[in-house]
Every structure is written in C-alpha cells, then in structure tokens.
Amino acid sequence: MTFNRKIVIKSPVKGSPRVQAKLLELARRRPSALLGGVLGAGLLLGFGASVAIGAVHDARLSAKVEQQQRELAQVRQQAQAEVNALAARLGELQAQATRLNALGERLTQVGRLEDGEFDFNEPVGIGGGDEPAQDMPVGELKQEMGRLQKQLSGSGQQLGVLEALLFDHQLEQNAVPSRMPIRNTYITSGFGGRADPFKGGASNHKGIDFHARVGDPVLAVADGVVSYSGVRGGYGNVVEIEHGNGYMTRYAHNSRLTVRAGDLVRAGQELAKAGSSGRSTGAHVHFEVWQNGRVMNPRKFLGDGGNTPVGRRGRA
Numbered sequence: 001m002t003f004n005r006k007i008v009i010k011s012p013v014k015g016s017p018r019v020q021a022k023l024l025e026l027a028r029r030r031p032s033a034l035l036g037g038v039l040g041a042g043l044l045l046g047f048g049a050s051v052a053i054g055a056v057h058d059a060r061l062s063a064k065v066e067q068q069q070r071e072l073a074q075v076r077q078q079a080q081a082e083v084n085a086l087a088a089r090l091g092e093l094q095a096q097a098t099r100l101n102a103l104g105e106r107l108t109q110v111g112r113l114e115d116g117e118f119d120f121n122e123p124v125g126i127g128g129g130d131e132p133a134q135d136m137p138v139g140e141l142k143q144e145m146g147r148l149q150k151q152l153s154g155s156g157q158q159l160g161v162l163e164a165l166l167f168d169h170q171l172e173q174n175a176v177p178s179r180m181p182i183r184n185t186y187i188t189s190g191f192g193g194r195a196d197p198f199k200g201g202a203s204n205h206k207g208i209d210f211h212a213r214v215g216d217p218v219l220a221v222a223d224g225v226v227s228y229s230g231v232r233g234g235y236g237n238v239v240e241i242e243h244g245n246g247y248m249t250r251y252a253h254n255s256r257l258t259v260r261a262g263d264l265v266r267a268g269q270e271l272a273k274a275g276s277s278g279r280s281t282g283a284h285v286h287f288e289v290w291q292n293g294r295v296m297n298p299r300k301f302l303g304d305g306g307n308t309p310v311g312r313r314g315r316a
Helices: 017-029 031-110 138-174 309-315
Strands: 187-189 192-195 202-205 208-211 217-219 224-231 237-244 247-257 270-274 284-291 294-296
Touching: 031 138, 224 247, 237 270
Parallel strands: none
Antiparallel strands: 187 208, 192 202, 208 284, 217 270, 224 237, 237 247, 247 270, 247 284, 284 294
C-alpha cells in the first residue's frame, strides 16, 4: 500500500534523536502499524476514562444506598419507640380492666346477683354491618386509647364508691339476725304463750327452743360483740351478743361457752356447745331476739336470706 502523504509526528517533549529517527523510519516503512498503535492508545485512553467514570458513579450510588439505609434504620427506631409507647399504654389499660373485672365480680357477690347475670370473664358480644375497615393513623389510635383510659378511670372511681356503699350495706345486713343458731334442727317450742313445762299453767315464752344434742355447736346468727358470757339464773350458761342498730340475741342452756365478753364474732361462728344447763328439761338451744329493749319473735329472723328482714331488704 502506497500513501501519497507523509505522516509527521511532532512531540513537544525533547527526546533522544535516535528514538525520533526510529519513529520516522517506522512511519515511512509501516504507516499502518503506527496508525494502529495510535488508535489502540486512543481506545485504551477511552476505556480508562469510562472505567474511571463508572467508578465515580458506583461510589456515588453506594453513598446514596448507605444514606437510605441510615434513614430507614432511623425510621424503624422511631416506629419501634412508638410501638413501645403504645405497648406501655396498653399494659396500663389491661391493668385497669383487670381491676374493674375483679371489682365487678366482688360487687356481684356483695349485691347477691344471680349466677351468670354478669359474667366478667365472658367476651362481650359486638357487631355491625358491612362497613369497610380503614387503616387507623397512629395519632388517632393514641387519642382513642387516651379517651378509653379516662373512661376506665372514671368507671373505676364510680365502682369504688358503689363498692363502699354496698360494703356498708353488707355490714349493716350482717348485723341483723338472719340465720339459725344451730344446724340440722327443728323447733320444739315456739314464741309466746305456752304451758309452763315445770309448774303447768300458762306462761310467756320469750324465745324459741331448738332441738339439739349435747355438744352440738351453737352459732351466732349475725356479726356482733359478745356483751355477756356466763351463768344467768334459769338460762344456765348463756351468751348474749350486741349486733348494733338496737339488736341483741341470747343463746341459753349451753353445756359449755367458747367465747368471752368483748369478743368480736361473725355470723355462723361458734359461741358455745349445746346442753341442758339452767331451767331445762333436756338438751336444746333457747334463742331470743331483742330490739331496742323489746323482745321480738325470732321466727321472722330465721333462715339464710329467705323470708327475713335481711332477705327482704336484699331483694328490694
């Protein structure tokens, strides 16, 4: 191949005359080889430039990814903090709900509600139509939980007041005679006029006599304080209890006394052992009820919540 033009390479760098001569000789003899070398050098420079540009782009992309990861970690940390705060608020609400359930169960017992009328362990039935559900924002959820906490707090205070009132009412009820002074028994002599068992003729019986065996436990018919425990004339071994509200009960003809004056007793607590001390024809329990200094017929005070003052008041 013959070229009409000569290729002249000028270099601003001063080199060796021998190197320059060799380059001129190569250009005259093999111009295509020199052109290929120049093109190859250009390609190498272009490839190097592209690699450098790609490296810069990769570095920028890597930095952007790291920034996004940091932002995502910060968002996750904030979200977890909000979840922890909601979990703490939920724990407070659960504690308040548990307290209200326990208080409600106590009120059902004190109020003598029927079994199953209020079951605080059973889920409450709720429902609705075909309304679509929507996502609730965190802020709105916090507001709803705050309102619920205020409602639970208010309900707890109201139930606390109601509990105090019912407790006072229960104490008042427990202080009224309302049960039998001995278990598994029957009446052997009623209240009022009867024939005197010793002298004959008419006499006024101030109480009711119950059949008993010697040693059977004699029980308090209501809460109160023992005002007397000892021997008293024809009553023999007797226990007297002051219940408040003007009520006093008397348990006579016992074989042995198990309480002393000043003792606090509860309804159903043992007071003595049945017997036949004093003016008695055999083992039995003589029971009297007094109100404001007047003897009362004990029959209307007998029973556990039946036809008694306590039972009637409890159902009112």
